[in-house]
Amino acid sequence: RHTGNLCEVQELQIEGRGRTPHPIHIHVNHFQVISSTNGDYTDYWGEIGDWRDTIPALAGTTTVRWVFDHYGGQIIQHCHYLYHEDRGMMDRMWANDKGGKNTCTASGGGDSGLPVSLCDDNLPDAAFQRTYDTIQNTCP
Numbered sequence: 001r002h003t004g005n006l007c008e009v010q011e012l013q014i015e016g017r018g019r020t021p022h023p024i025h026i027h028v029n030h031f032q033v034i035s036s037t038n039g040d041y042t043d044y045w046g047e048i049g050d051w052r053d054t055i056p057a058l059a060g061t062t063t064v065r066w067v068f069d070h071y072g073g074q075i076i077q078h079c080h081y082l083y084h085e086d087r088g089m090m091d092r093m094w095a096n097d098k099g100g101k102n103t104c105t106a107s108g109g110g111d112s113g114l115p116v117s118l119c120d121d122n123l124p125d126a127a128f129q130r131t132y133d134t135i136q137n138t139c140p
Helices: 040-045 082-085
Strands: 004-005 009-016 022-026 031-036 052-056 059-065 073-079 090-096 106-108 137-138
Touching: 031 040, 031 052, 040 052, 052 059, 073 082
Parallel strands: 004 090
Antiparallel strands: 009 059, 022 052, 022 073, 031 059, 073 090, 106 137
16 A cells, blocks of 8 residues: 655556556546656657556556645545456555644645644554545645
8 A cells, every 4th residue: 555645746656467458547646657667658658757647557667656735545546447446456545644744734624724634554454444535735
C-alpha cells in the first residue's frame, strides 16, 4: 500500500508483467508520466511528461509522480477492466498530514480548518475503512 504526505510529491513505479497491459486508474489526483522502460509507451500511448489519470501497465516499469493535494485519507487505484476490478485488482493509497503537523488545512465537512486524517503504516486494515469524502485540502 502506498502511503504519502499531503502537499508532497509522490512517486509510484508501475510494473507490467503480462502480455496485455492493464489500464491502471488512480482516483482523485492526476499524475505525470516521468519515465518508461518500454519503448511502446512513447510509440503508441503518449509522451513522457503527459498528465494522466489512467495508464497502461506495460511490460517493464513506468514511473509516475503526483501531489496529494485535494483530499486526505483513502484514495483508490484499480485496473480499469471491470472484470479485473470486480475480482479484486484494486488497492488503497493513503494521504496523511505528516503526523499532525497540519502542513495542509482542511475545509468542508461542516468545520473549517480541521486537521486532515492521520495514517500510521502499522494500523490494521480495519483502520482504513473510514472515508473522508467531505474533507478537501488546500496546499500552500
